Amino acid sequence: xSQLGLGQLQYALAAxxxxxxxxxxxxxxxLARKLMAMNVMQxxxxxxxxxxxxxxxxxxxxxxxHGAADAAYANPLPHALMLTAIVVSVSTTGxxxxxxxxxxxxxxxxxxxxxxxxxxx
Amino acid sequence: MxxxxxxxxxxxPLAAALVVPLVARVSARAARALxxxxxxxxxxxxxxALRVALREGDWHYHLGGWAPPWGIEYVVDPLGGGMAVIVxxxxxxxxxxxxxxxxxLSSLRGAAFDSLFLLLTTGLLGIALTGDLFNLYVFLExxxxxxxxxxxxxxxxxxxxxxRYALIGTIAASFYLLGLGYLYALTGTLNMADLAxxxxxxPPGSAMTVGIVLLVVGLAIKMxxxxxxxxxxxxxxxxxxxxxMFIAAVMSKVSAYxxxxxLFFVLPAGDAVETARAVLSWVAVGGVxxxxxxxxxxxxxxxxxxxxxxxxxxxxxxxxxxxxxxxLTGALLHVVGHAAAKGCxxxxxxxxxxxxxxxxxxxxxxxxxxxxxxxxxxxxxALSLVGLPPTAGFFSKWYLLRGALDADAWLFxxxxxxxxxxxAVYFFRVLEQVYxxxxxxxxxxxVPSPASPPSWRMVVPVLTLGAAVLLIGLFNGVLVSSVIQHxxxxx
Numbered sequence: 101x102s103q104l105g106l107g108q109l110q111y112a113l114a115a116x117x118x119x120x121x122x123x124x125x126x127x128x129x130x131l132a133r134k135l136m137a138m139n140v141m142q143x144x145x146x147x148x149x150x151x152x153x154x155x156x157x158x159x160x161x162x163x164x165x166h167g168a169a170d171a172a173y174a175n176p177l178p179h180a181l182m183l184t185a186i187v188v189s190v191s192t193t194g195x196x197x198x199x200x201x202x203x204x205x206x207x208x209x210x211x212x213x214x215x216x217x218x219x220x221x
Numbered sequence: 222m223x224x225x226x227x228x229x230x231x232x233x234p235l236a237a238a239l240v241v242p243l244v245a246r247v248s249a250r251a252a253r254a255l256x257x258x259x260x261x262x263x264x265x266x267x268x269x270a271l272r273v274a275l276r277e278g279d280w281h282y283h284l285g286g287w288a289p290p291w292g293i294e295y296v297v298d299p300l301g302g303g304m305a306v307i308v309x310x311x312x313x314x315x316x317x318x319x320x321x322x323x324x325x326l327s328s329l330r331g332a333a334f335d336s337l338f339l340l341l342t343t344g345l346l347g348i349a350l351t352g353d354l355f356n357l358y359v360f361l362e363x364x365x366x367x368x369x370x371x372x373x374x375x376x377x378x379x380x381x382x383x384x385r386y387a388l389i390g391t392i393a394a395s396f397y398l399l400g401l402g403y404l405y406a407l408t409g410t411l412n413m414a415d416l417a418x419x420x421x422x423x424p425p426g427s428a429m430t431v432g433i434v435l436l437v438v439g440l441a442i443k444m445x446x447x448x449x450x451x452x453x454x455x456x457x458x459x460x461x462x463x464x465x466m467f468i469a470a471v472m473s474k475v476s477a478y479x480x481x482x483x484l485f486f487v488l489p490a491g492d493a494v495e496t497a498r499a500v501l502s503w504v505a506v507g508g509v510x511x512x513x514x515x516x517x518x519x520x521x522x523x524x525x526x527x528x529x530x531x532x533x534x535x536x537x538x539x540x541x542x543x544x545x546x547x548x549l550t551g552a553l554l555h556v557v558g559h560a561a562a563k564g565c566x567x568x569x570x571x572x573x574x575x576x577x578x579x580x581x582x583x584x585x586x587x588x589x590x591x592x593x594x595x596x597x598x599x600x601x602x603a604l605s606l607v608g609l610p611p612t613a614g615f616f617s618k619w620y621l622l623r624g625a626l627d628a629d630a631w632l633f634x635x636x637x638x639x640x641x642x643x644x645a646v647y648f649f650r651v652l653e654q655v656y657x658x659x660x661x662x663x664x665x666x667x668v669p670s671p672a673s674p675p676s677w678r679m680v681v682p683v684l685t686l687g688a689a690v691l692l693i694g695l696f697n698g699v700l701v702s703s704v705i706q707h708x709x710x711x712x
Contacts, residue, residue, distance in 0.1 A: 118399075125388055138391050145395050145402070152406050178405075181355055185398065188362045192391055195369050199384045206377045219378055 110151040117144035131210040142189040153178040226270040227282035227295040233263040238339035245332030256335040264309035271302035290412040296352040300708035304349035312342040314682035319463035341367035375460035382455030397439030403432030433493045443476040447508030458523045462571025470564030485710035502542035508535030513643035548624025558613030562602040565686035569599035572679035586658040598687025603648040613693035
């Protein structure tokens with residue numbers, strides 16, 4: 101398990117980002133803002149995982165030919181996981197943007213209460 | 222070849238999904254044939270792998286020869302393999318059912334539809350088979366992304382509903398991912414079997430509790446359990462019929478499977494899991510009652526079916542929250558039975574000719590005359606959801622009831638019975654229209670109405686599922702003793 105290098109600060113950052121994201125998704129009425137809040141929330145998860153990989157005094161996890169056998173490496177696995185998570189996040193954003201474009205073309209608004217009014221007609 | 226069966230189950234639809242758009246440029250017919258072939262071969266592989274697993278014990282397949290916990294493994298056990306068979310069977314039937322729908326699209330759109338459908342199948346099969354928590358997350362997102370695109374193809378209302386679904390789905394996935402991060406930080410492994418062993422040694426603490434809560438909440442949102450189902454009615458009602466049929470039948474079941482897998486096979490038994498199950502049981506009771514009552518209030522058949530799904534998912538959650546052998550057997554039997562029944566119901570409604578089907582229940586008047594076979598299957602599936610013998614629904618409810626009584630949970634038993642009664646009311650309202658109210662468009666009821674009967678491509682899958690509902694009911698003893706019994710966790 102990795103050790104905490106920078107204290108608890110980056111975990112606090114992840115928690116704050118997560119809450120900002122959730123707040124935006126639940127409270128904002130504009131769908132584009134909701135989507136941006138969703139991205140902020142996904143960044144929070146990435147910050148959390150990357151923080152897990154940190155090791156005090158650790159080097160990047162690349163094998164150096166000589167004399168580095170005892171070096172402490174940062175844990176590469178969370179980075180690899182987060183590369184995948186970033187791909188997922190980009191795809192989700194892409195699909196969501198495509199949906200937003202279709203909504204805007206049809207209804208000329210991205211405001212949720214107004215949209216729901218139009219849908220009820 | 223045969224030693225690679227577990228990965229072939231997932232690879233068949235994945236490879237076909239990539240090739241179908243290219244093939245469609247040459248021949249749309251070939252692309253359709255390829256789609257059906259891919260789902261069918263996936264089904265054959267799944268059945269073969271499950272048979273081997275039942276005969277010789279769980280089948281662990283190491284991807285690329287890397288042994289777990291470092292490599293990713295696929296596990297065909299009675300639970301996961303059985304789930305894969307259900308998904309592959311539904312996918313095969315729906316790929317046939319989708320024929321008339323795809324033919325109505327341009328060749329580009331038709332290819333996109335088939336490709337997305339295959340990707341959705343890939344994701345769901347992957348969830349069922351993977352033995353790695355992070356791999357499960359990836360498949361969860363593969364299936365979700367494909368589902369967003371498919372649901373949104375149903376027009377403007379569906380697009381708005383799908384956007385809301387995408388947001389909620391992403392919150393769920395992020396919670397799941399965070400929970401997984403906590404478990405990884407505690408143990409340094411992502412392999413399910415390895416996690417289960419290592420977590421036993423971890424003393425319960427706040428990190429474990431937070432991880433468990435995040436995992437359970439994430440999967441529960443994906444299942445669209447009761448208070449979190451808001452996106453479902455619009456998305457399912459306006460999506461194209463084959464999409465609704467497939468997604469309503471298997472998607473939430475696969476999430477339910479993931480929840481069972483995590484709760485009973487990965488997380489260590491303890492206070493946190495007990496509490497999670499207690500909370501889930503109240504969510505389930507709310508879902509069962511609210512789903513049944515809201516279904517009563519609907520005038521649109523498809524909306525009624527969606528709310529009935531909310532209630533039926535409640536049964537499954539109730540079964541796993543009670544958590545004794547009988548209740549879990551009931552929950553798993555209900556997963557199988559409800560997948561067949563809901564696919565059949567949505568399929569039958571979707572097979573009625575566009576110009577005659579009114580979404581309103583009243584629009585079904587005389588439907589039995591226009592589409593007798595589809596409506597016969599519809600009736601069987603409806604009786605199964607109400608819980609009449611000898612259909613599958615009766616026996617799964619029977620097991621659930623026995624589980625509730627074994628656990629002295631009288632309240633749950635009452636809830637089960639009351640909601641069955643409500644189910645009878647809302648389904649018989651529909652059946653009355655289908656069979657006893659004459660078709661208003663054809664006043665002389667002896668003359669069949671001029672609308673063309675549904676295509677055989679749509680009728681055959683619907684009939685197959687209707688027959689499956691009956692067979693699962695009649696042979697529930699065999700199913701339980703040969704598969705489900707072995708799929709239960711050690712209690």
